[in-house]
Amino acid sequence: MPAAARPIRRRVIxxxxxxxxxxxxxxxxxxxxxxxxxxxxxxxxxGERAAEAGLTDVMIKRVGCLGLCAAGPLVEIAETGxxxxxxxxxDVEGIVKALKKVKPTDTRQPQGPFFEKQLRVATENMGRIxxxxxxxxxxxxxxxxxxxxxxxMTSTTVRDExxxxxxxxxxxxxxxxGLKWTTVAKAQGTQKYVICNADEGDPGAFMDRSVLxxxxxxxxxxxxxxxxxxxxxxxxxxxRAEYPLAVARLRTAIRLAQxxxxxxxxxxxxxxxxxxxxxLGAGAFVCGEETALIASVEGRRGTPRPRxxxxxxxxxxxxxxxxxxxxxxxxxxxxxxxxPEWYAAIGLGKSKGTKVFALAGRIVNTGLVEVPMGxxxxxxxxxxGGGIVDGRPFKAVQTxxxxxxxxxxxxxxMPVSYESLIELGSFMGSGGLIVMDDTSCMVDVxxxxxxxxxxxxxxxxxxxxxxxxxxxMLLDLITRGEATMDDLxxxxxxxxxxQKTALCxxxxxxxxxxxxxxxxxxxxxxxxxxxxxxxxxxxxITPAEVMA
Amino acid sequence: xxxxxxxxxxxxxxxxxxxxxxxMRRGGDRPAxxxxxxxxxxxxxxxxxxxxxxxxxxxxxxxxxxVYGVATFxxxxxxxxxGEHTCVVCTGTACYINGAKDILAGLDxxxxxxxxxxxxxxxxxxxxxxxxxxxxxxxxxxxxxxVKGKVNVGELVAQLEAM
Numbered sequence: 001m002p003a004a005a006r007p008i009r010r011r012v013i014x015x016x017x018x019x020x021x022x023x024x025x026x027x028x029x030x031x032x033x034x035x036x037x038x039x040x041x042x043x044x045x046x047g048e049r050a051a052e053a054g055l056t057d058v059m060i061k062r063v064g065c066l067g068l069c070a071a072g073p074l075v076e077i078a079e080t081g082x083x084x085x086x087x088x089x090x091d092v093e094g095i096v097k098a099l100k101k102v103k104p105t106d107t108r109q110p111q112g113p114f115f116e117k118q119l120r121v122a123t124e125n126m127g128r129i130x131x132x133x134x135x136x137x138x139x140x141x142x143x144x145x146x147x148x149x150x151x152x153m154t155s156t157t158v159r160d161e162x163x164x165x166x167x168x169x170x171x172x173x174x175x176x177x178g179l180k181w182t183t184v185a186k187a188q189g190t191q192k193y194v195i196c197n198a199d200e201g202d203p204g205a206f207m208d209r210s211v212l213x214x215x216x217x218x219x220x221x222x223x224x225x226x227x228x229x230x231x232x233x234x235x236x237x238x239x240r241a242e243y244p245l246a247v248a249r250l251r252t253a254i255r256l257a258q259x260x261x262x263x264x265x266x267x268x269x270x271x272x273x274x275x276x277x278x279x280l281g282a283g284a285f286v287c288g289e290e291t292a293l294i295a296s297v298e299g300r301r302g303t304p305r306p307r308x309x310x311x312x313x314x315x316x317x318x319x320x321x322x323x324x325x326x327x328x329x330x331x332x333x334x335x336x337x338x339x340p341e342w343y344a345a346i347g348l349g350k351s352k353g354t355k356v357f358a359l360a361g362r363i364v365n366t367g368l369v370e371v372p373m374g375x376x377x378x379x380x381x382x383x384x385g386g387g388i389v390d391g392r393p394f395k396a397v398q399t400x401x402x403x404x405x406x407x408x409x410x411x412x413x414m415p416v417s418y419e420s421l422i423e424l425g426s427f428m429g430s431g432g433l434i435v436m437d438d439t440s441c442m443v444d445v446x447x448x449x450x451x452x453x454x455x456x457x458x459x460x461x462x463x464x465x466x467x468x469x470x471x472x473m474l475l476d477l478i479t480r481g482e483a484t485m486d487d488l489x490x491x492x493x494x495x496x497x498x499q500k501t502a503l504c505x506x507x508x509x510x511x512x513x514x515x516x517x518x519x520x521x522x523x524x525x526x527x528x529x530x531x532x533x534x535x536x537x538x539x540x541i542t543p544a545e546v547m548a
Numbered sequence: 549x550x551x552x553x554x555x556x557x558x559x560x561x562x563x564x565x566x567x568x569x570x571x572m573r574r575g576g577d578r579p580a581x582x583x584x585x586x587x588x589x590x591x592x593x594x595x596x597x598x599x600x601x602x603x604x605x606x607x608x609x610x611x612x613x614x615v616y617g618v619a620t621f622x623x624x625x626x627x628x629x630x631g632e633h634t635c636v637v638c639t640g641t642a643c644y645i646n647g648a649k650d651i652l653a654g655l656d657x658x659x660x661x662x663x664x665x666x667x668x669x670x671x672x673x674x675x676x677x678x679x680x681x682x683x684x685x686x687x688x689x690x691x692x693x694x695v696k697g698k699v700n701v702g703e704l705v706a707q708l709e710a711m
Binding site: 204 | 578579580581582583584586587608610614617618621622623624625639640641642644645646677678679680681682683684685686688694695696697
């Protein structure tokens with residue numbers, strides 16, 4: 001085949017033009033959000049233009065998510081920290097000029113509060129490494145933790161370090177990770193499994209996707225460490241089929257790690273064996289629940305079953321199974337590298353370490369942030385998030401997805417932790433923060449989440465299958481202005497019954513948006529019922545004359 | 549006495565069946581490979597017809613009823629052929645509060661197509677997604693695999709009409 005006809009390998013663009021260390025480097029964000037705005041064309045154009053301009057000592061590198069998705073596509077000059085937003089493929093001259101100007105004495109300048117107020121642990125490599133380049137990962141301390149675990153530690157000491165770090169499950173419920181690992185390790189059985197839950201179903205949450213797209217090796221390292229600690233030899237990543245880029249990068253990462261001896265038989269020249277396979281979800285929200293997830297990995301319908309027995313004792317194919325979220329696994333290598341005491345020193349009370357949040361909704365700086373636990377909502381929304389779009393008034397922030405709640409403005413100064421959010425009637429959830437302004441009607445928001453739960457209910461238990469539909473119909477009556485106070489009382493009664501009787505987290509959490517909006521925005525419900533008006537002007541209310 | 553189990557031959561000599569068979573073999577031709585096999589079949593044929601469902605079930609030793617149950621449980625699988633073009637509207641929370649509702653209403657008004665439907669001429673299928681994870685681009689749609697962010701209803705309708 002003639003050279004010109006050969007397909008261009010994607011790797012070409014990430015390689016240095018010559019062997020010496022580059023004088024300047026441009027990092028192009030190639031995560032899903034920027035990719036959909038032609039970020040890959042920018043990488044290619046930038047390479048061409050740099051070559052035309054005779055720059056032989058620069059590197060153009062594709063990296064994972066740079067975080068500030070609102071300004072995408074993003075390009076960063078790594079040496080100076082200079083950031084270019086809204087870049088167009090035809091307009092890269094400014095970046096080429098900036099690359100020319102970089103001097104060896106340049107240091108990284110602060111990039112503004114969005115970046116400076118963050119503390120990156122699980123996302124420390126995000127936007128710094130090429131997600132499909134193992135050497136890049138190793139250069140930034142990758143696989144140091146796994147090597148140390150395999151050569152110097154026993155499974156007991158690994159579990160002990162994780163327990164001391166105070167790490168808790170980042171999927172939402174906040175179960176202590178060390179305790180879970182210990183339960184699986186002590187469970188009877190010769191065959192054990194490790195599953196990474198990457199079925200990020202909460203609408204408005206995209207932390208797991210960004211981690212998988214930006215730093216897939218970290219998940220594999222975290223899973224391998226967990227497997228060593230609980231004596232497992234096989235692992236699965238259960239990922240949504242809706243994330244094709246994340247799946248593709250993870251597949252590449254698995255292949256590269258296998259080839260380099262970080263997965264498979266005899267990892268890092270020891271007797272430890274561990275391999276990972278990908279299982280694709282197929283669009284069922286309930287599969288984020290661990291027993292439903294296991295059913296789905298086994299090739300069945302994703303319906304949950306009552307617990308106990310917990311998956312830690314009887315999980316995949318009835319073997320003890322460790323299930324952790326993407327972010328939990330992503331935190332593990334850093335904790336073991338920097339020490340559990342370092343991690344435990346970050347945070348607030350029983351909520352240790354950092355949490356990744358996806359900022360979305362009516363906020364200026366939509367994107368991905370990682371902050372220490374205990375930061376106030378105000379700092380997250382206003383300092384990091386840049387406030388509300390068009391300077392409108394803040395109304396509420398929704399956390400925890402369909403099982404979470406809405407937090408009103410008066411609690412903006414509350415520090416964020418697992419406990420404080422539950423106290424406010426919300427839920428940490430996987431970490432989506434959706435900011436709402438006065439254009440959102442809270443009854444309509446509650447109805448939206450009820451519609452979601454009704455649609456996603458697997459149908460196994462009656463409270464969820466029938467109850468969520470009834471709740472939805474009641475909320476629909478209210479938003480149409482046709483409800484009475486009796487309907488409101490019925491709504492509250494039914495919500496309590498569902499919360500107490502549903503089989504799994506989906507059903508039990510389904511009434512939460514109703515509880516929290518009733519708690520803080522009861523006047524809006526009353527406005528719909530008594531005055532027959534929607535204060536935000538969202539709902540179409542049947543005029544009173546027609547009703548009479 | 550157990551009946552010796554033989555794998556069924558592919559329903560036709562369409563080469564795409566080979567892709568499906570390979571994916572099933574990689575999963576050990578066991579029932580656990582069912583969802584993977586359905587993914588493969590849908591990728592290859594665009595949708596899952598009865599022939600595909602039965603073939604997958606027979607190969608993996610899963611009753612037809614259970615294959616149908618799994619295929620209809622997961623919203624990612626479709627049992628109907630899709631239109632020439634597809635438009636997926638994201639209805640995640642961020643898109644919802646930024647106007648996904650208006651997009652759905654606008655498409656219904658202009659093109660007379662509701663979610664999970666195909667236009668009468670078979671040109672366009674409209675779907676909704678729970679969340680595309682492109683929340684910073686809200687409201688977002690996917691037209692034939694291309695994500696479009698900060699969608700304007702009028703422009704979207706014009707683009708879809710032009711196709």
